[in-house]
Amino acid sequence: MISPWLRRLHYRQANGYDQGSKDLSGPRRSNHPLTSEGWDRITQTNNVSEDSLAGVTLTGVSKRFGGVAVIRNLSLDIAAREFVVFLGPSGCGKSTLLRMIAGLETVDEGEIRIGDRRVDTLPPGERGVAMVFQHYALYPHMTIRDNMAFGLRNIGTAADEIAARVEAAAQSLEIGHLLDRKPGQLSGGQRQRVAIARAIVKQPELFLFDEPLSNLDAALRVRTRLELAQLHQRLGTTMIFVTHDQVEAMTLADRIVVLNDGRVEQVGTPMDIYLRPASLFVATFVGSPTINLLPGKVSDAGGATLVTLADGTKLQTAVSMAGLAPGDTTIGLRAEHVRVAEGGAVEARARVVERLGERTLVHVELADGSPLVAEDAGISQARAGDTVRLAINAAAAHLFDADGRGHHAAG
Numbered sequence: 001m002i003s004p005w006l007r008r009l010h011y012r013q014a015n016g017y018d019q020g021s022k023d024l025s026g027p028r029r030s031n032h033p034l035t036s037e038g039w040d041r042i043t044q045t046n047n048v049s050e051d052s053l054a055g056v057t058l059t060g061v062s063k064r065f066g067g068v069a070v071i072r073n074l075s076l077d078i079a080a081r082e083f084v085v086f087l088g089p090s091g092c093g094k095s096t097l098l099r100m101i102a103g104l105e106t107v108d109e110g111e112i113r114i115g116d117r118r119v120d121t122l123p124p125g126e127r128g129v130a131m132v133f134q135h136y137a138l139y140p141h142m143t144i145r146d147n148m149a150f151g152l153r154n155i156g157t158a159a160d161e162i163a164a165r166v167e168a169a170a171q172s173l174e175i176g177h178l179l180d181r182k183p184g185q186l187s188g189g190q191r192q193r194v195a196i197a198r199a200i201v202k203q204p205e206l207f208l209f210d211e212p213l214s215n216l217d218a219a220l221r222v223r224t225r226l227e228l229a230q231l232h233q234r235l236g237t238t239m240i241f242v243t244h245d246q247v248e249a250m251t252l253a254d255r256i257v258v259l260n261d262g263r264v265e266q267v268g269t270p271m272d273i274y275l276r277p278a279s280l281f282v283a284t285f286v287g288s289p290t291i292n293l294l295p296g297k298v299s300d301a302g303g304a305t306l307v308t309l310a311d312g313t314k315l316q317t318a319v320s321m322a323g324l325a326p327g328d329t330t331i332g333l334r335a336e337h338v339r340v341a342e343g344g345a346v347e348a349r350a351r352v353v354e355r356l357g358e359r360t361l362v363h364v365e366l367a368d369g370s371p372l373v374a375e376d377a378g379i380s381q382a383r384a385g386d387t388v389r390l391a392i393n394a395a396a397a398h399l400f401d402a403d404g405r406g407h408h409a410a411g
Contacts, residue, residue: 309370
């Protein structure tokens, strides 16, 4: 009998979903460093329906530690095959929420379903999940082969089945030559691959990743991030990934769930989150450099919103006045919408110049002392202390009302 996990994998490969980009709508072409040889060894059948794929549903979920509410009446639907990232600052509840799904934390209120099964009352081993931790959690006295096989042996899986799964996962993740070593003989990146391979051999309904890239150096983090994206495309299994790193969230996710103080601030695709932040919190948390925020006053200009800054600069935005009251507001401008340009309408003083190669960030001060970050070409003539002119694309501005809710141009 073919396991549900293998049926999903067969479905992906039979229908062309095992390679290429994040687009889940059709066949793809692979250019990823992960080898497909391991997967070819365990995929011998095809034509499986998507009915065997498992999504996740959280309904009214709450969690408290003593008198402290960590998760507050949270509801969320995650579709089968989605790669969803929980993003937020330290203490927002993202890891606790992941551990509740895994069964490592109890649920005080509400329910959790994986596919059609209610799982919040089940022990972790019966939930059909596999979790990859930040600190690898490998047994130092065991070989890599034994680390990968340990969980399968505990549940009585046949020895030949264990050997086949371990070999296939190791080959796909390019760690086959490490199987007889011990964790102390591996680099951080290799140990993280082992932790991922150990999760794969369980053939879970759901993968859970708790900040798995945090301990890797910058270059290895980029490579492993790419490998995780390809792993998702190959397996087609639902994945939930926790991080505080917006770059990881933006590059990996089909959808991002932004969390703050135990609540969901916004759920959307990476570009929805970036281009149409639902709140001031989301706008400031996502984006590098941080979005420019300036106080201003709004007035109606024929249905659109005119913002007057503290220094008297007037910006004609594309935001509708509907839902906005005349008076105080906060205008948000991404650095790419504030350009250093000769003939720009706004004068400012350059304080710090950051040369990043492909672009230059110029930290400036407006006439009233307000700070702003503007963007210039990679080869920029700007110097600290210079007077520069700024061209502001006010049509791309975001407005935030007194409650911090975001208002954006239509579209």
